[in-house]
Amino acid sequence: MARKAREKSTTGIYHIMLRGIDKRDIFLDDEDREKFLDYLAKAKEKATCLIYGYCLMDNHVHLLIEEGHEHIGESIKRVAVGYVYWHNEKYSRTGHLFQNRYKSEVVEDDTYFITVLRYIHQNPIKAGLVQDISHYKWSSYIHYIEGSEDLINLDIAMNFFISQDKFIEFMRTPSSEQCLEENIKVRYSDKQLKEIILKLYPKQDLISNLTKEKRDEFIRRIKQYTNASNRQISRVLGIGRGIVERVDK
Structure with a gap:
């Protein structure tokens, strides 16, 4: 049976999830996470895509990303292939690391954009890894707090709030939203x-x-x-x- 075609976003913005094959961990230490972010930064530069959010969990990754001059699938492939090659070399392994097909959903309006961003930032809390999103170092939340734009494009999200304090309040408000994973x-x-x-x-x-x-x-x-x-x-x-x-x- 042919795979269902991916829905095309009219805004060019997508919520993406990459998951380890058979639920295996894709990050075994901090060097792995740093290397993945390196490949993400390279893809951003190469494809001129915009990255609004990310969270690196042990066995999956969430991204909030706007495609650039190339199709979003090519950008995600660029990141995944580069990281898998490096990961396999480091751990002397062969074969797949990610599930064959990444998960995606379109982000078509402002309300859902900020909802997805909060969902991504709260992933570590829902996984029981931390009690506060500021205590998790492998998400884009820290970029928003520090105003760091080396990887993340901050303007769209911050423009929804009259102050950084309001942004922080919204991001830390407990939420039961499931977003993309609701359908997995x-x-x-x-x-x-x-x-x-x-x-x-x-x-x-x-x-x-x-x-x-x-x-x-x-x-x-x-x-x-x-x-x-x-x-x-x-x-x-x-x-x-x-x-x-x-x-x-």
Whole structure:
């Protein structure tokens, strides 16, 4: 069956996600992340594309990008191919690193633009890596705070707010938006889900000792990050399915 053609953005702006094949980590240390950003900067210069946001997670990358004089697919390919070649050389491996096809969605209006940017910046919080987006060094949020335009084009996002304080307030406001990942159906085995849960909450075996509020917030984080079913979450956590079902994302 032929693949569905990608939707063309009338603004030229896209939310892109690159994910490791079989959910494997694509970054094993900070040098890897720095090298990926180097390839992203080279692609920006070569293709004259504009980059508005990014977040590098262990096994996937989010980008908010406007295509330049070449098709967006060529720019993403330029980054991915360069990084995979370098990564394979460093770790003496061969074969694919990313899933064959990157995920994308069009960004057609101002409201969704700023929604996607917040979603990208809040990814590390939803993954349980940090409590505050300012504590995560591998996203474009730090560029906006420091006013650094070496990689990120800041003007569009900042023009939505009367001050930097208002921008910070919006970016830090808790949000349950799913954006691109809402349409991605990733199924985890019970073993894989338990490993993810242990990263989010290392003392998972003590969940019965949590207050109802803290327990529900923990379950909510699992739902937001994994999209696992209520049945699977209740099975892996060893708690009643009704408890899980009552917790909204």
